[in-house]
Amino acid sequence: MLARVRFAVCFYADLRILEDFKLSRGIDLRGTPLYKPGTNASQDSARHPGNSVDMSEIHHECGVAAIYHLSGRGRSPMCTEDGPRQISRLLPRMLLDIQNRGQLAAGMTTYDPDQPRLLRTRKDVGTVTEVFRLNHRAKAESLMKSLAGRAAIGHVRYATCGQDDRSYAQPFERKHIHKRKWFSFCFNGQLSNYGLLKERLLADGDHHLTLDTDTEIILHEFARQMSQSPTRINWIDVLKQTTAGFDGAYSLAVLTAEGEMIVARDPLGIKPMCYVHDGPLFAAASESVALLNLGFSNEQIKSLPPGHAIIIDPETGFRMERFAETEDPKHCFFEWIYFANVASTLDEQSVYLSRTRLGEELARAERELDRVALDCPDTIIVPVPDTSKAAADSMAYQLSIPCREGLIRNRYAGRTFIEGGTARKAKAATKYTPLREVMEGKRIILVEDSIVRSTTMNVLLDRIRDVGGAKEIHVRVACPPIIAPCFYGIDMSTIDQLIAPKYFPNGKLTDEAQQRLADDLGADSLRYLPVEAIARAIGKPSDHLCQACVTGKYPTVCGQHLYQIALDNRGCKLNNKRTYEQLAAALSQG
Ligand SMILES: O=P(O)(O)OC[C@H]1O[C@H](OP(=O)(O)OP(=O)(O)O)[C@H](O)[C@@H]1O
Ligand SMILES: NC(=O)CC[C@H](N)C(=O)O
Numbered sequence: 025m026l027a028r029v030r031f032a033v034c035f036y037a038d039l040r041i042l043e044d045f046k047l048s049r050g051i052d053l054r055g056t057p058l059y060k061p062g063t064n065a066s067q068d069s070a071r072h073p074g075n076s077v078d079m080s081e082i083h084h085e086c087g088v089a090a091i092y093h094l095s096g097r098g099r100s101p102m103c104t105e106d107g108p109r110q111i112s113r114l115l116p117r118m119l120l121d122i123q124n125r126g127q128l129a130a131g132m133t134t135y136d137p138d139q140p141r142l143l144r145t146r147k148d149v150g151t152v153t154e155v156f157r158l159n160h161r162a163k164a165e166s167l168m169k170s171l172a173g174r175a176a177i178g179h180v181r182y183a184t185c186g187q188d189d190r191s192y193a194q195p196f197e198r199k200h201i202h203k204r205k206w207f208s209f210c211f212n213g214q215l216s217n218y219g220l221l222k223e224r225l226l227a228d229g230d231h232h233l234t235l236d237t238d239t240e241i242i243l244h245e246f247a248r249q250m251s252q253s254p255t256r257i258n259w260i261d262v263l264k265q266t267t268a269g270f271d272g273a274y275s276l277a278v279l280t281a282e283g284e285m286i287v288a289r290d291p292l293g294i295k296p297m298c299y300v301h302d303g304p305l306f307a308a309a310s311e312s313v314a315l316l317n318l319g320f321s322n323e324q325i326k327s328l329p330p331g332h333a334i335i336i337d338p339e340t341g342f343r344m345e346r347f348a349e350t351e352d353p354k355h356c357f358f359e360w361i362y363f364a365n366v367a368s369t370l371d372e373q374s375v376y377l378s379r380t381r382l383g384e385e386l387a388r389a390e391r392e393l394d395r396v397a398l399d400c401p402d403t404i405i406v407p408v409p410d411t412s413k414a415a416a417d418s419m420a421y422q423l424s425i426p427c428r429e430g431l432i433r434n435r436y437a438g439r440t441f442i443e444g445g446t447a448r449k450a451k452a453a454t455k456y457t458p459l460r461e462v463m464e465g466k467r468i469i470l471v472e473d474s475i476v477r478s479t480t481m482n483v484l485l486d487r488i489r490d491v492g493g494a495k496e497i498h499v500r501v502a503c504p505p506i507i508a509p510c511f512y513g514i515d516m517s518t519i520d521q522l523i524a525p526k527y528f529p530n531g532k533l534t535d536e537a538q539q540r541l542a543d544d545l546g547a548d549s550l551r552y553l554p555v556e557a558i559a560r561a562i563g564k565p566s567d568h569l570c571q572a573c574v575t576g577k578y579p580t581v582c583g584q585h586l587y588q589i590a591l592d593n594r595g596c597k598l599n600n601k602r603t604y605e606q607l608a609a610a611l612s613q614g
């Protein structure tokens with residue numbers, strides 16, 4: 025009860041801030057953009073920390089894929105034997121390559137001008153294999169036949185907004201008797217000002233929302249712009265008008281019943297989007313690995329510039345246009361640290377090489393620290409598989425210490441980060457088997473790519489000692505402490521679910537605080553990388569990266585504002601609602 029009151033007080037204080045903000049800019053909270061591209065708005069708890077807090081789960085982001093084979097321009101060698109009219113057959117395979125970005129739901133929409141249903145959508149909860157019945161040849165074949173088309177868009181989802189059921193699976197299709205107004209779309213990201221957009225949409229009394237998600241808002245915003253167009257839709261105009269009101273991250277793909285495909289990326293390029301255009305074939309995906317595995321070379325694959333859209337028109341072919349003002353990009357640094365497939369290259373930077381450079385940073389810091397006996401045969405490096413492997417290997421190489429597989433990962437357990445609720449804890453607990461043959465009597469340097477809630481560390485350290493027989497464990501994290509929430513498509517939008525803010529309130533890395541965390545987790549020592557190491561390892565200027573979750577400095581106005589709300593609501597139990605959902609709920613009540 026106390027928490028609820030505190031929340032309400034905090035909340036209305038925040039609404040006043042929002043109101044002040046609105047007045048200071050002379051804009052209408054219910055009607056107008058809060059977003060200005062490129063704006064940096066800043067101008068058992070002791071032993072197992074994190075276990076005692078009722079935390080909502082952390083999920084990671086979705087993946088988008090698209091493919092189009094234009095007619096009358098020859099035949100791409102990438103076609104299957106079924107030919108260009110069934111190029112849609114390649115889409116499930118592309119989605120499989122980016123399954124790492126979401127395993128809650130999958131779906132695709134295809135376009136065939138010769139079918140009465142010009143657009144056809146299949147989507148459901150489940151993995152790509154489950155939704156498209158890939159392990160049942162006859163069922164998969166019949167599905168692929170029924171979905172045949174020369175263009176297709178697809179999605180793998182993990183929720184950052186709304187619920188987990190089928191109705192939230194993407195793509196979202198909007199049927200209409202006017203061909204030009206019939207379309208389907210999917211996106212990766214999160215609109216931070218979702219609550220404000222929802223209020224604005226409902227304010228005219230004409231609209232009704234059936235779901236609690238930013239995806240439905242985008243669908244309606246597109247539809248609203250289209251309703252004003254008596255002739256063929258100009259999608260660049262639609263994007264200009266709609267995204268002017270968006271604050272957040274969005275990489276999206278649209279397919280229309282007139283056979284147009286639109287692929288767009290937010291003005292800050294927070295979310296990745298890669299594409300390839302080769303003769304009659306166009307393909308795009310959140311990550312390059314999906315295009316690489318179609319058979320394209322790294323040289324052919326490009327990143328879509330922020331604020332730009334590619335339009336594929338059945339008559340005129342391929343064109344790229346800018347739809348929003350762009351300043352310096354703010355790519356999510358966490359893609360290179362954890363999310364992206366290690367085989368991908370995003371915005372010209374290889375994920376694998378970035379992770380190896382993180383390992384070099386760890387090695388340099390280890391030498392300076394001089395805490396662990398590096399030249400002793402008992403010292404070995406062990407990665408927490410899989411993501412930290414590249415960093416652990418290169419750290420070991422730099423220090424001339426063996427890197428050993430002390431933890432065997434169950435290959436049938438997915439990434440636990442995208443498991444929800446109690447399932448995640450249970451899955452993390454059974455995912456790793458410590459190998460006594462490797463670790464007994466050893467001093468272990470345990471390399472982890474990131475510590476977010478500490479679920480993994482909490483289940484691992486005791487087992488490495490008890491089952492593995494390690495004599496010392498020194499945790500080394502190839503990332504700075506995650507001290508602030510994400511409002512751009514990573515499902516960690518409250519502060520209480522994070523472990524680091526309790527130890528490093530302003531992100532300041534003191535020896536004392538790192539040792540306190542090590543003691544609480546049950547490690548002999550623990551070290552993070554400093555924030556400056558990130559830009560060096562990724563090979564981008566620091567101000568071209570979003571690093572808000574390690575600095576508290578958000579690249580958008582609404583992001584910064586939500587951070588303040590999250591700070592004010594620290595310690596309040598908020599029914600596991602995400603911060604932007606709290607704001608949406610409060611706005612709709614008031
Ligand atoms: O502190 P936490 O909340 O536990 O989050 C961080 C952990 O989650 C991820 O593992 P995951 O099992 O998702 O992925 P991986 O097997 O691909 O490395 C990541 O690699 C860390 O191990
Ligand atoms: N992670 C994502 O990109 C999710 C997209 C959208 N916000 C959803 O929850 O479905």
Ligand code: SF4
Binds near residue numbers: 355356358359514574
């Ligand atoms: S806040 Fe963190 S996780 Fe979210 S987009 Fe920025 S860098 Fe990525």
